[in-house]
Amino acid sequence: MKKRILAILAVTATLSSCQDFLNLKPAYQISDQGFYQNQNDFETALVGVYSTTRGLYSSSTIQYVGDLTTDNAEIQWSSPSADEMQLDQNGVTATNAYIRSVWNTCLYTISQSSNILNRIDAVAFDPTVKNRIKGEAQFLRAFSYFYLVRMFGNVPVATQTFTSPAQVAAADLTLKPKEEVYKLIVSDLTSAETLLPATAVTDKTRASQMTVKTLLGKVYLTQKSYDLAAAKLKEVIDAKQYSLVVDYKTLSTNGNTNLPETILEVAYLSGQTLGNNYSALFTPAITSMAIFPGNAQGAGRIVPTLDLIKAYETGDARKAVSVSDSVSLIGGKKSYSRYGLKFVDFKAVDPGDGSVSFTVLRFADVLLMYAEALNEQGKTADALPSLNQVRQRAKLPALAGLSQADLRLALEQERRVEFLYEGHRWFDLVRTGRAQTVLNAHYASQKLNFSVQDFELLFPIPQAEIDLNPTLKQNPGY
Structure with missing residues (x-):
């Protein structure tokens, strides 16, 4: 029953170079005497975690979930797959391959990150390097759980390393309340903040302290902890390690690596x-x-x-x-x-x-999230300058004199056109409680017989995972 869970939750990477994709095997087949013995082993394993994470973006899975499900995008191809049509028409089923891809990729990343974190303190090497590796692994685990909890709600929480099939069989792999998931996410990110150096990094395919702060700000914003979100995002702004690029086009064309605006990217x-x-x-x-x-x-x-x-x-x-x-x-x-x-x-x-390169996190997002967090605290006048920085880069006039409700809509509009194809739209609309209003109005305007119902604000748990582990209960409505 749990053989598939074993494959997902008990893996580690062996890589011949930094550009290799993963060669995965169950953790219990890897001897601690043969791997995880020195700094290089942990660096290699960490590269494997990043390589897994890139799977969310390499085949456009996040754009399928974050853009195709919304009023941003549609399919023009005459022979789309059934899975693509489900996303385009808001009729996702538990057998959808794209949804299962997110589930599996995130759980692989979580497992690999935990393997590193559970073994690294037993090996002696440079403490500064060790802290950096631990911080990056914690970030990647939190990053993956953040996708899972937003898409599926309650999900399994497992941070242990499995060294035998019996341990997997005995583990509690049931769905945990989303509050428990968020608690782990915040714990990982607040720890990673202290472990990663405050200095700017030149390789933006790797997480830095500011990457962690940015994601933590987004997590707080999603949890509606607006004071905490604003404070954390202001730390990123005040660090002055990032700035908006002058030409918006340079963000998404050839040569767009390590730009001043980029906080995290996939090359x-x-x-x-x-x-x-x-x-x-x-x-x-x-x-x-x-x-x-x-x-x-x-x-x-x-x-x-x-x-x-x-x-x-x-x-x-x-x-x-x-x-x-x-x-x-x-x-x-x-x-x-x-x-x-x-x-x-x-x-x-x-x-x-x-x-x-694909940009996962960038400074324009920090500015607009900061404006949202301030506005939701009633500090609308204070929020406008951050929104206007993004507008002025786009050669648009600054906005002034908006009410709190007006600024909410202005931020929704700005995020839509600023982050097209960056996989934000679905998550933005769900976070602000506007998904059904906006998307159902869009379907009606197109005379389409689709709608977003309450239960569809979460995606279905992949049926293949439930078949292999019946302790996973399907989300209501599916």
Whole structure:
């Protein structure tokens, strides 16, 4: 019954280089005498955890969950899979492969992080390096649990390392209340804060102290602990380690690594099976288009809705570098077709192997979350400057004199166009309690017979996991 749980919760990584993907085996097959014996072993294992985490983004799983489920995006491809249509039409079932992918990827990451944390104190090496590794592992575990608790609500909580199948069979792997999950998330992040150095990092594919503070601020905001969120996010702002880039386009085009605005990113390298598939999924499925070398075809699977394109204010500099409704064809003509430009590698010979980095956390998010946290405390006038920093970078006029309710809507609008294709929209709408109002109005405007019901604010626990471990109870409504 728990063999699958063993595979998910009791794994560790062995990597031949920092660019290898994971070679996973059950932890009980790895001898403590043969691994986890020195600093290099733990560094290698940590690279494995990061490699697992990138799986959330490499195949656009987060964009499927965070954008395709909303009024931001839809499928243009004529033959989508049933799983894609479920996300597009808000009819997700417990067999959906994308939902199960998030569940499995996050639990792999949690297990690997725990393996490091449970073994590292038994090995003597440089305390400063040891603290950094522990801090990064705690961040990655909290990061994964944060996705799980927002998507599924109650989830299993396991921080131990399993060294035998019997230990797995005896473990309590039932669903735990979301409050217990959040308690672990906050505990991991507050500990990681103290372990990671305060100095800025040059490699933004790795977590830093400011990365931890940013995520902790987002966690507090999601929990509606607005005073704690504002205080933590202000620490990131006051550290002055980040700033908005001048040109919004540079955030999502070739060469976008380690930018001043980036807090955490996933880097990709084409030609070595280390690329992403954004260039295929975000662009039209037109055989005669001429936007890639060799006139390669896109897939049209996550393209902007007409409603999204109309959402940009007049003069918004983000629109022209984020979306397009005109595609160049072989022969010089153009055809109407909506598609996304962000994170698309227009130099890629294979659109499924792009090299543009994906930004997981960035400073614009800090500013807008800080504004939200202040506004929810009734400090609307104090919140406006942070919102206006983001607007002014987009060449839009500053807002003034807004009520608390007006600023809520202004922040919702700003986040929608600022973070298109960054997987935020679904989580933003659920956090603010606006998912049903916004999305049901969108479906009605399109004369679509879809709706978001109360139970659909959480996703279903993957049925395959319940079949293997019946102690997992399905979320109500599914």
